[in-house]
Amino acid sequence: xxxxxxxxxxxxxxxxxxxxxxxxxxxxxxxxxxxxxxxxxxxxxxxxxxxxxxxxxxxxxxxxxxxxxxxxxxxxxxxxxxxxxxxxxxxxxxxxxxxxxxxxxxxxxxxxxxxxxxxxxxxxxxxxxxxxxxxxxxxxxxxxxxxxxxxxxxxxxxxxxxxxxxxxxxxxxxxxxxxxxxxxxxxxxxxxxxxxxxxxxxxxxxxxxxxxxxxxxxxxxxxxxxxxxxxxxxxxxxxxxxxx
Amino acid sequence: xxxxxxxxxxxxxxxxxxxxxxxxxxxxxxxxxxxxxxxxxxxxxxxxxxxxxxxxxxxxxxxxxxxxxxxxxxxxxxxxxxxxxxxxxxxxxxxxxxxxxxxxxxxxxxxxxxxxxxxxxxxxxxxxxxxxxxxxxxxxxxxxxxxxxxxxxxxxxxxxxxxxxxxxxxxxxxxxxxxxxxxxxxxxxxxxxxxxxxxxxxxxxxxxxxxxxxxxxxxxxxxxxxxxxxxxxxxxxxxxxxxxxxxxxxxxxxxxxxxxxxxxxxxxxxxxxxxxxxxxxxxxxxxxxxxxxxxxxxxxxxxxxxxxxxxxxxxxxxxxxxxxxxxxxxxxxxxxxxxxxxxxxxxxxxxxxxxxxxxxxxxxxxxxxxxxxxxxxxxxxxxxxxxxxxxxxxxxxxxxxxxxxxxxxxxxxxxxxxxxxxxxxxxxxxxxxxxxxxxxxxxxxxxxxxxxxxxxxxxxxxxxxxxxxxxxxxxxxxxxxxxxxxxxxxxxxxxxxxxxxxxxxxxxxxxxxxxxxxxxxxx
Numbered sequence: 001x002x003x004x005x006x007x008x009x010x011x012x013x014x015x016x017x018x019x020x021x022x023x024x025x026x027x028x029x030x031x032x033x034x035x036x037x038x039x040x041x042x043x044x045x046x047x048x049x050x051x052x053x054x055x056x057x058x059x060x061x062x063x064x065x066x067x068x069x070x071x072x073x074x075x076x077x078x079x080x081x082x083x084x085x086x087x088x089x090x091x092x093x094x095x096x097x098x099x100x101x102x103x104x105x106x107x108x109x110x111x112x113x114x115x116x117x118x119x120x121x122x123x124x125x126x127x128x129x130x131x132x133x134x135x136x137x138x139x140x141x142x143x144x145x146x147x148x149x150x151x152x153x154x155x156x157x158x159x160x161x162x163x164x165x166x167x168x169x170x171x172x173x174x175x176x177x178x179x180x181x182x183x184x185x186x187x188x189x190x191x192x193x194x195x196x197x198x199x200x201x202x203x204x205x206x207x208x209x210x211x212x213x214x215x216x217x218x219x220x221x222x223x224x225x226x227x228x229x230x231x232x233x234x235x236x237x238x239x240x241x242x243x244x
Numbered sequence: 245x246x247x248x249x250x251x252x253x254x255x256x257x258x259x260x261x262x263x264x265x266x267x268x269x270x271x272x273x274x275x276x277x278x279x280x281x282x283x284x285x286x287x288x289x290x291x292x293x294x295x296x297x298x299x300x301x302x303x304x305x306x307x308x309x310x311x312x313x314x315x316x317x318x319x320x321x322x323x324x325x326x327x328x329x330x331x332x333x334x335x336x337x338x339x340x341x342x343x344x345x346x347x348x349x350x351x352x353x354x355x356x357x358x359x360x361x362x363x364x365x366x367x368x369x370x371x372x373x374x375x376x377x378x379x380x381x382x383x384x385x386x387x388x389x390x391x392x393x394x395x396x397x398x399x400x401x402x403x404x405x406x407x408x409x410x411x412x413x414x415x416x417x418x419x420x421x422x423x424x425x426x427x428x429x430x431x432x433x434x435x436x437x438x439x440x441x442x443x444x445x446x447x448x449x450x451x452x453x454x455x456x457x458x459x460x461x462x463x464x465x466x467x468x469x470x471x472x473x474x475x476x477x478x479x480x481x482x483x484x485x486x487x488x489x490x491x492x493x494x495x496x497x498x499x500x501x502x503x504x505x506x507x508x509x510x511x512x513x514x515x516x517x518x519x520x521x522x523x524x525x526x527x528x529x530x531x532x533x534x535x536x537x538x539x540x541x542x543x544x545x546x547x548x549x550x551x552x553x554x555x556x557x558x559x560x561x562x563x564x565x566x567x568x569x570x571x572x573x574x575x576x577x578x579x580x581x582x583x584x585x586x587x588x589x590x591x592x593x594x595x596x597x598x599x600x601x602x603x604x605x606x607x608x609x610x611x612x613x614x615x616x617x618x619x620x621x622x623x624x625x626x627x628x629x630x631x632x633x634x635x636x637x638x639x640x641x642x643x644x645x646x647x648x649x650x651x652x653x654x655x656x657x658x659x660x661x662x663x664x665x666x667x668x669x670x671x672x673x674x675x676x677x678x679x680x681x682x683x684x685x686x687x688x689x690x691x692x693x694x695x696x697x698x699x700x701x702x703x704x705x706x707x708x709x710x711x712x713x714x715x716x717x718x719x720x721x722x723x724x725x726x727x728x729x730x731x732x733x734x735x736x737x738x739x740x741x742x743x744x745x746x747x748x749x750x751x752x753x754x755x756x757x758x759x760x761x762x763x764x765x766x767x
Contacts, residue, residue: 055762057395167765174767191398193767 004096004115009136011118016128017092017141021084022121025091029065034155035162035215037178038222044073046233047226049163049172049193058172058193063233066179066187072236078191086155090148092120112153114146146208162216163220164196169207171190171220177230182238194227195220251691256286259439259452259462261291261475265303265414266591267468268421272316273612277430281294290425291452291460293437303417303534304332304514304527304602305409307353310402311719313607318424320401321763326420328413330756331395331512333388335405335601341519341712342656348451349376349599349711350388350513353407355703356381357741365687365706367731370718377710382736383742390746391509393755403765405745409513411527411534427761434460438469441479446587448623449475463623466615467589471596476579476589480531482596487645490671492543492662493522493598496572497553499537500564513753516600517556520544520660524556525599530756535562538574543662546571574598578641581632586623588615595641600651603644605710606699610640640699646676647700647708653680654712683709687716 030050033041038060041047045062052059064071079088090128095112112236115132118122129141138146148189168174177189198218203211211217258274260267271290313323323329334352341347356364365380371380378385384406387394394408426432436454444450451461467475476482488494503510515526522539537553544552554564564727578595582588590611597603614636618629653672657663665671679692686692688702688709709716750758 051398051765053396053398055758056399056765057762058765143655168765170766 001119002117003119004094005118006099006113006115007093007131007142009138013132013134013136014125015131016124016126017116018122018124018128018139020078020122021074021088021091022155023074023097024121026071026079026088027069029068029070030061030063031085031087032150033060033062033087034159035060035219036151036155037086038219038226039085041085041144042222042226044081044083044229044232045085045226046229047223048174048175049166049223050191051193057160060159060163063189063192063230065233066189066237072233072240086148086152090152092117092122093145094242095149095153101173102221113150114142131171134150161214162219165211165214165216166220168193169199169203171203172197173199179232179234181241183241195224197224212221253624255463255619255626258286258288258464258466259460260290260466260468261292261452262468262470262472262591262593263290263418263422263433264468264470264591264610265418265421265605266470267292267466267592268308268418269312269316269605269608270466270468270615271425271592272318272421272429273312273616274585274619275425275431276316279615280430284520285756286430288430289432289460289462290433291434291436291438291454292606294435301556303414303605304335304411304599306606306609307407307409308508308606308609310614314402314425316421317428318421319766321759323420324410324530324764326758327410327417328531329410329417329461330530330566331393331752332409332411332514333384333394333512335516336511337516337518337651337711338387340516340523340651340655340657342661343518346588349628349707350378351704351707351711352378352382352384352388352407352513354382354384355701356706356728356734357383357738359457359703361729362727362734363687363689364734365689365710365716366718366723367603367714368710368735369687369726370723371626373736378707381738383738383745386742387745387749388511388513390751391511391751392746392749393512393752394749395755396749397755397758397762397764399449399469399764400767405749406514411529413529426562434458438474446585448751449479460609463586464619464626464728465587467478467587467593468591470592471575473579473589473593473666475587476582476584476593480584480587481582482579482581482589484502484575484577485580486575487597488576490645490649490673491576491598492540492575492666492671493538494574495541495546495549495571496536496574497550498534498570498572499553499557500556501533501535501567503532504561507753508592509751510753510756514602517653518657518663519552521549521662522554524553526754530760536572536599538600540652540662543665545677551560567641578638581630582611582637583633583636585630586626588630590615594637597641597644597648600648601644601700603648603699607640607644610697610699611637636695639695641675642675644699646673646679647704649673650680650705650708651712654709654714656713680714683714683716685717685719723750726746742757 009208041062047060047062049058050061064073094115096115098113130139131142173194175192175194177188259389267290271288275288290765291529316730336350338348368377368380394404394406424432436456438452439455440453441449449465451459453459464476517524524537527534536551539549548592557564576597582594591608652666655663688705692702
């Protein structure tokens with residue numbers, strides 16, 4: 001069970017946290033990503049769009065595996081890739097509404113506290129990174145975590161603006177993924193969407209200009225290019241199957 | 245063949261009289277099927293007087309409405325948000341069979357599992373009948389009983405995990421359709437009153453003269469003027485065929501009831517509860533319920549009916565004191581013809597039957613679609629279109645009358661003259677009597693009905709017949725073991741699906757609230 005506790009420089013003064021994503025957090029086959037990291041993701045991961053189960057809105061996501069809990073980039077308890085999505089880097093921290101604010105009308109961006117999941121295997125007391133210095137000031141590690149968390153908040157707003165525009169212009173389409181691996185086992189993935197390239201080609205100039213001006217066009221091409229990594233993802237899976 | 249587009253006989257200008265649900269659905273269907281292209285194409289004008297008070301009560305629809313709205317080019321999200329609409333998955337009938345406390349059955353929109361290939365009814369009848377017919381053959385009644393929505397927030401617009409239609413507020417639906425038809429589809433909209441109808445030598449309407457003196461010329465006129473029936477009734481004097489001697493209810497008390505609070509469940513079926521002299525409809529819209537008692541004035545007084553409706557509401561904790569009750573007259577019946585010369589009637593001007601099973605809007609949709617499908621390019625071909633339309637719709641109205649009457653005929657209630665009179669054989673149409681006699685020895689299925697697009701399919705008949713305890717004779721010599729095994733398989737599949745869907749579907753209110761907030765995706 002997730003046990004989120006707001007960070008406190010006194011009670012968490014000596015707490016240490018491992019930088020290595022825990023198995024529990026890493027073992028997912030899809031991770032939500034933000035457009036600001038597309039440029040780095042595109043070097044390693046296939047990026048698609050999935051629908052949020054909460055709102056039905058499209059969200060960008062990196063595909064990590066073909067079955068539930070299969071993360072082919074996470075090998076022997078370590079990330080086997082030069083760039084780890086922010087959503088994984090921020091583990092085991094999260095933002096929670098500042099205490100007292102919930103009743104006052106719900107969370108807003110400037111009243112969020114950094115919290116830590118005390119149930120995470122990354123939370124340790126003898127090794128790993130410290131969160132606070134002796135005088136109670138945050139360490140550079142905690143500062144980087146805070147910065148990742150706020151990047152994810154603004155990134156999520158940007159992501160919804162981006163996918164909302166794509167949906168409005170009918171620039172998304174569902175994509176069916178059917179793959180056969182070396183051992184003849186098969187994977188069928190549903191619920192993935194990508195840029196409808198035919199619709200993009202047919203887009204009127206004015207709308208295209210808007211996409212360009214808002215950086216959306218760049219992000220779209222990153223997404224389209226990233227799909228090439230489906231073959232490296234399949235290769236990772238096949239290697240796993242062959243090596244036993 | 246000659247090009248007649250410029251000829252005097254071309255059918256290019258369509259004038260719709262009346263701006264209610266019928267007028268705007270017809271306008272939307274025709275304008276989306278025959279898009280305006282500048283001066284080319286079909287020109288559609290809708291004329292209505294501002295005085296017309298809307299009939300609008302909370303209304304039920306059939307799943308056809310999804311295809312209709314989609315064709316008109318309406319976003320489901322916009323529709324749900326702006327028309328107070330909620331999801332409807334069928335009807336629940338309470339007290340219709342014997343009036344006891346446990347007397348209840350479902351008529352879900354989803355067909356029985358495997359229904360296209362095999363008829364489940366004979367096998368259900370032969371079985372132990374531990375569960376009701378609807379529960380045995382279809383997963384949807386279980387979802388309805390749990391107050392679940394027919395889809396998820398991730399399900400695209402107009403798609404469902406279970407078949408569904410809507411409950412909507414007609415008072416909001418009409419201006420919503422109007423805006424779409426005028427802004428997006430180029431329908432011309434005129435506020436004026438019809439003062440005079442002008443005909444040519446052959447009796448075809450040439451133009452309408454309005455109160456302000458304008459002449460509205462047209463090639464085809466569509467009478468959507470409601471009960472006023474300005475063209476088909478007043479001008480062409482096509483007689484009205486009353487069905488009062490079959491369907492007794494002729495009046496209704498209607499009321500809007502607020503929900504106790506913002507988290508109260510929204511039922512995703514129309515609840516229809518039998519009372520002494522008719523039945524109560526109870527429809528869950530987004531922000532309120534629409535409730536009404538349809539009754540026979542020959543069997544009870546207005547005051548008596550009002551008291552019955554109030555006791556229905558009181559049993560459900562509604563505070564009657566603050567509510568305002570409206571009385572509505574119902575004149576069940578239809579025109580002898582709907583299309584004559586270059587005039588076709590759609591909606592209340594063509595006919596109206598009591599609101600049981602919500603046939604009004606589906607008949608408007610079917611009429612609009614049929615006009616769009618039959619529309620000839622020349623007036624010289626209108627007569628044939630009229631004949632086809634009249635035959636089709638005469639059949640449809642008759643089948644609806646049969647289907648509605650079926651609910652009353654199968655009742656075993658003896659507590660009031662209304663229910664007893666409803667079973668008098670002289671009040672039962674010959675066609676229904678014949679069917680019922682046949683169905684004692686044969687379970688209705690696809691071949692029992694003549695049209696490709698029946699208003700109520702054989703599945704609907706089965707849900708009512710077997711929901712109400714009608715017996716078809718079991719005939720072991722007609723049994724087919726192979727088929728029986730497949731039907732039993734379909735039944736366990738339905739039970740499995742009910743559990744699987746119940747685990748993933750949100751409640752009706754939860755989904756409607758999320759749609760308001762986030763919208764549904766088109767894909």
